[in-house]
Amino acid sequence: MNYPWKRLILFLIIVLIVVIFSLGIGSVKIHPMDVLGILISKLFYLDVAWEWSDTMEIILWEVRLPRVLLALFVGASLTVAGSIYQGLFRNPLADPYLIGAAAGAVLGATIAMLVLSLSSMVDLLSISFFAFTGSLITVLAAYLIARSSGGIQTYPLILSGIALGSFAAAISTLIMIRSDPDLRPILSWTLGSFAGARWTHVVIVSVVFCAVLPFGLVYARILNLFQLNEEHAKQLGVNVERSKILMIVVATLVTATAVSFTGLIGFVGLIAPHTVRLLWGPDYRVLIPMATIIGGGFLVLADLAARTLFLPNDLPVGILTALCGVPFFLYLIRQRNF
Amino acid sequence: MKRLLLLAPLFLLIVSCGEMDSDVELLQTFPYTVIDSMGNTIEFTEAPQRIVAYDAGAVETLFAIDEGERIIATHSFVTYPPEVEQIPKVGDAFNLNIEKVIDLKPDLVYVFSETFVPQLTNAGLKVLYIKTVDHNFRSTTDMIEMWGQITGNIDSANKLSKSFDEQISRIESKIGVVESKSQFSILQDVGQFWVPGADTLMGEVFNLLNVINIAEDVSGYGQISPELIISRDPDILITADANMWFSDIRFANISAVKTGKVYKLPSDKLSVAGPRFVDGIEELAILIYPELFD
Numbered sequence: 336m337n338y339p340w341k342r343l344i345l346f347l348i349i350v351l352i353v354v355i356f357s358l359g360i361g362s363v364k365i366h367p368m369d370v371l372g373i374l375i376s377k378l379f380y381l382d383v384a385w386e387w388s389d390t391m392e393i394i395l396w397e398v399r400l401p402r403v404l405l406a407l408f409v410g411a412s413l414t415v416a417g418s419i420y421q422g423l424f425r426n427p428l429a430d431p432y433l434i435g436a437a438a439g440a441v442l443g444a445t446i447a448m449l450v451l452s453l454s455s456m457v458d459l460l461s462i463s464f465f466a467f468t469g470s471l472i473t474v475l476a477a478y479l480i481a482r483s484s485g486g487i488q489t490y491p492l493i494l495s496g497i498a499l500g501s502f503a504a505a506i507s508t509l510i511m512i513r514s515d516p517d518l519r520p521i522l523s524w525t526l527g528s529f530a531g532a533r534w535t536h537v538v539i540v541s542v543v544f545c546a547v548l549p550f551g552l553v554y555a556r557i558l559n560l561f562q563l564n565e566e567h568a569k570q571l572g573v574n575v576e577r578s579k580i581l582m583i584v585v586a587t588l589v590t591a592t593a594v595s596f597t598g599l600i601g602f603v604g605l606i607a608p609h610t611v612r613l614l615w616g617p618d619y620r621v622l623i624p625m626a627t628i629i630g631g632g633f634l635v636l637a638d639l640a641a642r643t644l645f646l647p648n649d650l651p652v653g654i655l656t657a658l659c660g661v662p663f664f665l666y667l668i669r670q671r672n673f
Numbered sequence: 674m675k676r677l678l679l680l681a682p683l684f685l686l687i688v689s690c691g692e693m694d695s696d697v698e699l700l701q702t703f704p705y706t707v708i709d710s711m712g713n714t715i716e717f718t719e720a721p722q723r724i725v726a727y728d729a730g731a732v733e734t735l736f737a738i739d740e741g742e743r744i745i746a747t748h749s750f751v752t753y754p755p756e757v758e759q760i761p762k763v764g765d766a767f768n769l770n771i772e773k774v775i776d777l778k779p780d781l782v783y784v785f786s787e788t789f790v791p792q793l794t795n796a797g798l799k800v801l802y803i804k805t806v807d808h809n810f811r812s813t814t815d816m817i818e819m820w821g822q823i824t825g826n827i828d829s830a831n832k833l834s835k836s837f838d839e840q841i842s843r844i845e846s847k848i849g850v851v852e853s854k855s856q857f858s859i860l861q862d863v864g865q866f867w868v869p870g871a872d873t874l875m876g877e878v879f880n881l882l883n884v885i886n887i888a889e890d891v892s893g894y895g896q897i898s899p900e901l902i903i904s905r906d907p908d909i910l911i912t913a914d915a916n917m918w919f920s921d922i923r924f925a926n927i928s929a930v931k932t933g934k935v936y937k938l939p940s941d942k943l944s945v946a947g948p949r950f951v952d953g954i955e956e957l958a959i960l961i962y963p964e965l966f967d
Contacts, residue, residue, distance in 0.1 A: 362897075363904040389926050390903055397923040398899045530866060530896060647888065648895040649866070 339615070343624055350407070350632035357403055357639040358395065362646055365391050365399075402532035402642075403635055405596070406652070408540045409529075410603055410634025411627045412593040415544070415551050417604020418623050419586040422558030423579060424478070426492050427609070427667065430660075431590040432601030434496030435473040435503065440591040441599060442503040443469025445510050459535055459596075463543075466595035471587045473499050478583070504599075526653035527598030529638050536596040547589040548627065554582055555619035562617065600653045602660020603630050603637075609667060705822045710804035711787070720825040721781035721799070725763065725774050728785040730805060730813070732757060733947030734820050738829040746777055753945070771796070781823075805946060809877050810954075813946055814838055833948055840951045841881070844958050847965050848883050857961060859884040860902060860929075861911040867896050874946060878954055882961060884909065899923055909961060910935040936960050 359370050369387040373395045376383055413431050420429035420436075431437050447465035477499050481492035557578050560567060569575055594600070607630030611622050634652070637659070641652040705717045724743045726732045729751045735741050736754050748769070749762040763777070764770040769789045774782060775796045782798050784790065785805045793800045801823075805816070814834035821830020861875055862868055869875040870891030879886040887905040888897060903923065910918055910929040918924050918935045929935050939960075942953030959966045 362901045390906070393923055393926055394900045394903050398903065528896075530898060642898055647890050647897050647901055649898045 339621060339625075342615075343628070346625065346628045346632075350628050350635070353632045353635055354403055354407060357635055358399055360639060360643060361394075361399055362642065362649075363391075363394055365395055370395060397534075398532075401534045401537050402529050402638070404537045405532040405540060406529050406634045406638040407631040408537065408544050409593040409597055409600065410607075410637075411631035412540060412544045412547070412589045413600065413604040413634075414607040414627050414630025415548055415623060416586040416590040416593075417630075418608045418619070418626050419551055419554070419558070419582050420604070421608060422555075422561060422619050423582045423586070424492055425561060427612075428493050428605070428664070429496075430602055430605040431586075431594075432500070432599060432604070433493050435477050435498075435500035436470045436496075436587055436590045437594045437599050437601070438500035438503040438507070439473025440466040440470035440594040442473075442507045443467065443591070444595040445507045449510065459539060463539060463592050463595045467588055467591035469503065470591040470594070471584065473503055474583060474587050526651035526657075527594070527600035528641070528649070528651040528653065529597055530642075530649050531596075540592055540596065543589055543592040547585045548623075550581070550585045551623045551627075552620070554578060555623050558582075558619040562619075598651070598653065600634070600656050602656050602664065603634055605667075606630070606656075606660055606663050607633060609663070703825065707801060707803075707819060707823070709800075709802045710807075711790070711802060715799070715801050717823055720823065721779075723777070723779045723781070725777065725779040725782040727763070727769060727783060728805065729753070729945040730785075730816065730947035731783050731820065732760075733945060733949060734817050734833075735824070737833055737948040738817070738821060738824070738826050740820070740824040740826055740829075743824060745779060746774065753941075753949070774798070808946060810874055810946055810950055811841075813948070813950055816946075817948060837948060837951050840955065844951075844955055845881065848881075848958065848962065857884045857908040858887050858905070859909040859911065859961075860887045860905075860907040862902075863894070864913065865896065866899060866902065867894055869894050874950075875943065878943065878957065881954065882958055884961060903927060908932070908934060911938060911957075913937055 355370070358374075359365065359367050366387075368385060369391055372383040372385055372387060373392050375381050377392075377396055416431045416436070417429065420431065420434060421427055423429075424434075443465040444462050446469070447462040474496075477492060477496040480495040480499075484491045557573055560571065560573060590604075608622060608626040610629060611626040615621060615625065634656070637655045638652045641650040641655050644650065703718050703720075707715045707717075709715055720743075722743060723745045724735070725746045726735060726744045727748055729747075732741075732744060732747050732751050733753055735744055736756065741754070741756060744757075744760055746761045746763045747757060748764050748766050750766040751757050751762075761777070763773045769784070771789060771792050774793065775798065780799060781801060782793050783801045783803070784793070785803065787802060787804070790800055790802050803816070803819075805812075808816075814837050817830050817834040817837065818827075821827045821834075824830075859879055860868060868888040868891060869886075870893060871880075871886060871889045873893060876886055876889070887902070887907045888895075891897060903926070906926075906928050908928045910927070912918060912935060915935045915937055918927075918930055924930050938953070939956050940953065942949040942956065944953075955966075
């Protein structure tokens with residue numbers, strides 16, 4: 336097969352341009368030359384001929400850049416997770432938000448925050464771990480419930496995912512309301528936001544993403560086989576059960592890590608893979624990398640809108656992804672006979 | 674009938690021989706009518722004895738004018754004065770347990786939000802609804818005087834409201850010497866960069882204290898980006914977590930952090946629009962202008 340390298344690289348460059356472009360826009364105006372100068376001096380330790388204020392440097396380097404990069408990696412993470420879930424469950428509607436993974440992660444993180452502070456790296460990692468545990472339990476429960484209702488069909492998984500997700504969200508809210516008032520700001524987690532983005536978050540999310548992406552790429556071939564027939568995959572020597580469990584674990588891990596620092600951001604894992612499917616077909620070897628690039632770029636743009644549309648207010652980006660994602664979701668339901 | 678009329682002057686005479694002051698005032702008090710925030714007229718022919726005061730400001734006011742024993746229930750977010758610990762709670766600030774309220778057989782239910790008014794009224798209860806969230810802090814004195822009228826304790830209420838106004842004037846006159854060009858800029862972060870704008874009680878307090886709220890363009894409470902906080906560079910920060918501001922390198926260049934003017938409010942007085950609010954204003958004034966309040 337002719338692998339579309341050119342197209343991938345083209346989109347990678349487009350997303351890079353989107354990232355740089357959105358670094359130049361925000362609640363505070365920074366001149367494009369200053370953006371460039373700060374990036375050059377910070378990344379390559381080079382001196383440039385023009386100068387800017389310390390304030391601009393802090394805003395760009397400590398606030399805006401981590402925020403844009405976090406949006407990029409969270410978008411990519413949710414997309415790679417969504418693509419894997421969709422292939423694995425043979426369910427075109429499997430989005431990390433819709434199958435309950437995200438809400439389970441928030442519940443885990445909420446429980447972690449009852450006992451931990453948010454300061455040290457160890458605490459942040461423990462929160463991710465709790466989020467992962469909560470997420471994994473929710474996804475497995477949704478999967479088992481759907482399976483017991485007779486095969487993995489499209490709607491039982493989504494229905495039980497939504498139901499369990501609502502259940503987890505209800506418990507999270509209950510914990511927050513019954514706890515110390517200081518936990519109440521997390522309520523805004525029900526619609527995720529990148530307002531609190533820090534470099535530490537970027538590091539954790541990007542490391543987990545980079546660890547999970549190769550799994551997605553390696554298992555793309557098996558996901559392709561799953562689309563035809565599981566029996567067929569077995570005959571070709573694939574350990575179906577082991578592959579499935581491994582894929583559930585990695586997709587859930589990348590979802591939970593992304594969600595534990597940003598809150599619930601829905602539909603990204605649905606929009607990007609389906610856009611690729613509609614344009615370039617269902618081959619997972621192309622779909623996963625392509626959708627990941629597009630998902631990252633999409634969330635960077637969605638967050639750009641969230642932080643600039645209603646100045647001086649900073650909107651939760653989850654509002655925007657839901658506004659874009661729900662019509663898309665409804666379109667998918669109408670287009671195909673699932 | 675004739676006999677009654679004859680007796681009437683005698684009765685008045687006896688009354689006026691007794692505790693003349695208070696009784697004469699009692700005659701002036703009732704009937705007293707209040708227009709509630711829905712435009713309904715609420716009439717009081719006598720002082721209510723069993724009040725469900727579903728509002729922190731009302732509870733503080735009633736205790737401050739020595740009428741706290743009329744309160745039979747409140748909500749669980751009310752923590753002042755210490756006596757409220759003994760008062761039964763009928764829900765929290767957002768959820769009123771209507772069944773419990775009905776069961777308590779109050780002769781007045783006071784609420785600050787419209788949500789529960791129809792249910793309470795349908796249950797045959799006398800409801801007074803005042804939309805205090807629309808108030809500025811100066812309306813606190815109107816509320817104090819209203820409670821004075823309702824409980825028939827006009828004297829205490831007038832004294833309290835007068836001292837509230839006087840204290841504000843005192844603070845204003847001390848701050849009056851601050852020139853506008855040397856005004857400080859300020860920001861309150863209530864957590865996760867949620868900040869009060871100009872049209873909040875805190876916004877009004879900042880205005881009174883002659884400081885510029887850098888989040889003036891926010892409507893109500895809103896979440897703003899750290900970018901804005903850094904670029905608008907407040908001289909003073911009010912926060913519950915001063916440590917966060919001092920240890921976060923993003924904020925190292927903010928004036929408030931550099932000069933150490935990151936303060937935690939010394940009390941919760943500014944969170945309840947009641948008689949203690951003015952003490953809260955004074956506490957904040959002392960933080961901002963320590964040299965003017967020695």
